[in-house]
Amino acid sequence: MSKIAVFTNRYSALCDFFEADRFLIFERGADGWQLLNEIPFDPISPLSAALTRKNSEALLPLINGCEVLAGGSLVGIPFSVFDRAGLHIFEISTITYEVFDGIFQETQASDAAIKTREAVISNARPKETGTPGIYFLDLMALQSQCPEVSSKKAMADFLENTPFLELNLICRHIPPWIEGSGKYRIDVVQAGNGIVKAIVSRKC
Secondary structure, three states: OEEEEEEEEEOOOEEHHHHHEEEEEEEEEEEEEEHHHHHHHHOOOOOOOOHHHHHHHHHHHHHHOOOEEEEOOHHHHHHHHHHHHOEEEEEEOOOOOOHHHHHHHHHHHHHHHHHHHHHHHHHHEEEEEEOEEEEEEHHHHHHHHOOOHHHHHHHHHHHHOOOEEEEEEEOOOOOOOHOOOOOOEEEEEEOOOOOEEEEEEEEE
């Protein structure tokens, strides 16, 4: 993120979005932040939902290349339009380079966290241990970090397509779709306090 669009009134002062009539585009370069451009637009009047959405969407090309939209109060339909467009939205009380630096750092941290989470989800499957053929998955830890990852998403493809001797599994309970398939031997080695440790292997 190196460009920030700030919506202001005609006096370049922060305001409610429905009172704004221009974007100030700031860019972060080697020497810090600088005002790159000032883009006027007709103020949006919240007379009807359809018109408010249409007029808000019409502003998106004006701030193309910006990843952040900042300003005063931004709520309702305009917020939804800019949020759906993928912009990071910040409500600020002053226009200063220190504020922009804070936004930059927060956005960088947020983007890094999103990338880390996406990597965890895309690699959500058992990992081979130091012993060939022996795999391990802590399903409890994985779902604590990424609740949207189901046991099937994490293990179905692995169990079906990966040659393995044993899968050492930590979970809250043995997934019924594994237990009821009849394809696997399940040896529970420890159970208690809501934690199950089991060894899953294919039946001969």
